[in-house]
Amino acid sequence: MTIQQIKYFLVLAKELHFWNTAEKVFISQSSLSRQIQALEDELQIQLFERDKRNVKLTNAGKFLQEHWTEKINEFDQIIRQAKKIDEGKAGTISITYPGSIAYEFLPKFLEVLSNNLPDLKIELTEPTDDNHEKLLLNFQTDIAFSRDKIKNANIDSHKLYSEPICLVVPKNHRLNKKNLTGLENEKFIISGLHQTTFFASLLRSWFSKNGIEPKTIIESDFGGMIMNLVSKGLGISILPLSFKSAQAENVEFIELEEKIDLYISWRKKELNNTIKKVIELAENVAEK
Amino acid sequence: MTIQQIKYFLVLAKELHFWNTAEKVFISQSSLSRQIQALEDELQIQLFERDKRNVKLTNAGKFLQEHWTEKINEFDQIIRQAKKIDEGKAGTISITYPGSIAYEFLPKFLEVLSNNLPDLKIELTEPTDDNHEKLLLNFQTDIAFSRDKIKNANIDSHKLYSEPICLVVPKNHRLNKKNLTGLENEKFIISGLHQTTFFASLLRSWFSKNGIEPKTIIESDFGGMIMNLVSKGLGISILPLSFKSAQAENVEFIELEEKIDLYISWRKKELNNTIKKVIELAENVAEK
DNA sequence: ACCTACTAATGCGAAAACAGCATTATTTAT
DNA sequence: ATAAATAATGCTGTTTTCGCATTAGTAGGT
Numbered sequence: 001m002t003i004q005q006i007k008y009f010l011v012l013a014k015e016l017h018f019w020n021t022a023e024k025v026f027i028s029q030s031s032l033s034r035q036i037q038a039l040e041d042e043l044q045i046q047l048f049e050r051d052k053r054n055v056k057l058t059n060a061g062k063f064l065q066e067h068w069t070e071k072i073n074e075f076d077q078i079i080r081q082a083k084k085i086d087e088g089k090a091g092t093i094s095i096t097y098p099g100s101i102a103y104e105f106l107p108k109f110l111e112v113l114s115n116n117l118p119d120l121k122i123e124l125t126e127p128t129d130d131n132h133e134k135l136l137l138n139f140q141t142d143i144a145f146s147r148d149k150i151k152n153a154n155i156d157s158h159k160l161y162s163e164p165i166c167l168v169v170p171k172n173h174r175l176n177k178k179n180l181t182g183l184e185n186e187k188f189i190i191s192g193l194h195q196t197t198f199f200a201s202l203l204r205s206w207f208s209k210n211g212i213e214p215k216t217i218i219e220s221d222f223g224g225m226i227m228n229l230v231s232k233g234l235g236i237s238i239l240p241l242s243f244k245s246a247q248a249e250n251v252e253f254i255e256l257e258e259k260i261d262l263y264i265s266w267r268k269k270e271l272n273n274t275i276k277k278v279i280e281l282a283e284n285v286a287e288k
Numbered sequence: 289m290t291i292q293q294i295k296y297f298l299v300l301a302k303e304l305h306f307w308n309t310a311e312k313v314f315i316s317q318s319s320l321s322r323q324i325q326a327l328e329d330e331l332q333i334q335l336f337e338r339d340k341r342n343v344k345l346t347n348a349g350k351f352l353q354e355h356w357t358e359k360i361n362e363f364d365q366i367i368r369q370a371k372k373i374d375e376g377k378a379g380t381i382s383i384t385y386p387g388s389i390a391y392e393f394l395p396k397f398l399e400v401l402s403n404n405l406p407d408l409k410i411e412l413t414e415p416t417d418d419n420h421e422k423l424l425l426n427f428q429t430d431i432a433f434s435r436d437k438i439k440n441a442n443i444d445s446h447k448l449y450s451e452p453i454c455l456v457v458p459k460n461h462r463l464n465k466k467n468l469t470g471l472e473n474e475k476f477i478i479s480g481l482h483q484t485t486f487f488a489s490l491l492r493s494w495f496s497k498n499g500i501e502p503k504t505i506i507e508s509d510f511g512g513m514i515m516n517l518v519s520k521g522l523g524i525s526i527l528p529l530s531f532k533s534a535q536a537e538n539v540e541f542i543e544l545e546e547k548i549d550l551y552i553s554w555r556k557k558e559l560n561n562t563i564k565k566v567i568e569l570a571e572n573v574a575e576k
Numbered sequence: 577a578c579c580t581a582c583t584a585a586t587g588c589g590a591a592a593a594c595a596g597c598a599t600t601a602t603t604t605a606t
Numbered sequence: 607a608t609a610a611a612t613a614a615t616g617c618t619g620t621t622t623t624c625g626c627a628t629t630a631g632t633a634g635g636t
Contacts, residue, residue, distance in 0.1 A: 060374035340631035
């Protein structure tokens, strides 16, 4: 039984037509016909009911279609990951990160990476939801930066650093470090508080701790956009201090008591030495 | 890439010796050598480091060994299940059951089965722990009888019937339906109350409801054994009424208020029509 | 230093499997 | 009746695979 045969089967199970399928998978109709026969023969399972005119999945065929689709995907994912391990320092690693480190930590880190592992290719993605856990365990990502610690028996998660969160206001705003009164009357530009991200829940708790029901006029998850709107005087916001490095014009940062952490997480028992090296470098960068 | 090649790889990854492996998998050493080469070639991943004397897994090889072992198992399980669907009424289905239905419901049910589906082969197992859920979803069993309802989005679970639980005492014992005083002084022969099975937790709650701290002298999960010990006057027990059908000598059953249910569970979206038929028959038997 | 035992790779010829063309056989539509 | 559609099959040349015998590199013993 060949993986290829299974893939042929899956296409045929969708198409239910030998000629079209043969064309799609770049073999002749006769060859396809025989491959499927060989598969049925070897498994001793009838996969399709066919007369001279129609092709139809049997129940066993439907079952295999469903489960093989899933397994073949997992299979391919595993092979991709093995290839990464094999390629090592000349391979690719995938990193997910929260937007808030895009201005300070991440650029520094990427610079160090490119100095130390010049042939390594990096895939960066900013996930919209916070399911780093699944992404790591599925091998869809190799290293996850996140604002909260990932608690999972198969994942290691270390704190890299903490930083204050800040009120972000336009220059010469009436609010400053010594005078934070009347916050409840300000208009806020922040990410949707109903979201499940760690930062959103931190914001919720900060507002409730300070007895504020914020008037949110604009919702945005993109820090750059938020700073821009603040600079235009459309409202004020709350962001981690890192954003200050973006050096947005006409914006001031007022540090608050509250702190936010950055964690780095990876699969326990990681076999890819390059990934281990990358983690080490990230921790070096954070220490400085 | 052949499933067979992967299986060769997995054996070699354990043995780390081409000759021994070749013998184990019934091909020649040269053939094995070339199969592994072909696999490495196709994947473009080096699996083993070998000199003329030693064979050793690479990191990528270790990774694939771990993950392929798991996937290949799942693969085989899926094929077995597909075969069951294909074979239908002449195939095999797997049933798990609690010991307590072995005397009344199960024999009746099996009789009906053998009348209606004479060619069907049945695999019966009595699981020691209560993880019917996993067994069903892994395709290790097709139908699970259990004392509690299985709550899982991918499993259907229906109540078949309820029956009282009973005090089981030797004939002519001082206890009877009208006089249940002094239970706290009796010696009990019951299954370990620390266990996580549904019946054990039901017993725990019954004892605590009746303010009894039972003196347990013997623990046994096997109902037949328990009745035997009771008949010899070694103590009394509590069992579902079903056990009365075992017609153990010198034993009497005293019905209590408490009831216990029997559920039948199967995978939602089951494609095997024979399994569906079997479930139907089970429900018929229970109704009577 | 030399011999021996061990073990993975490889050359080779026979056998098996596979690919694709052309054809067949059956069904459906006109 | 005829034509179009479509899965299976006969056939032939090509590729792959198999196992035997051999080679080549390594470790250990003397």
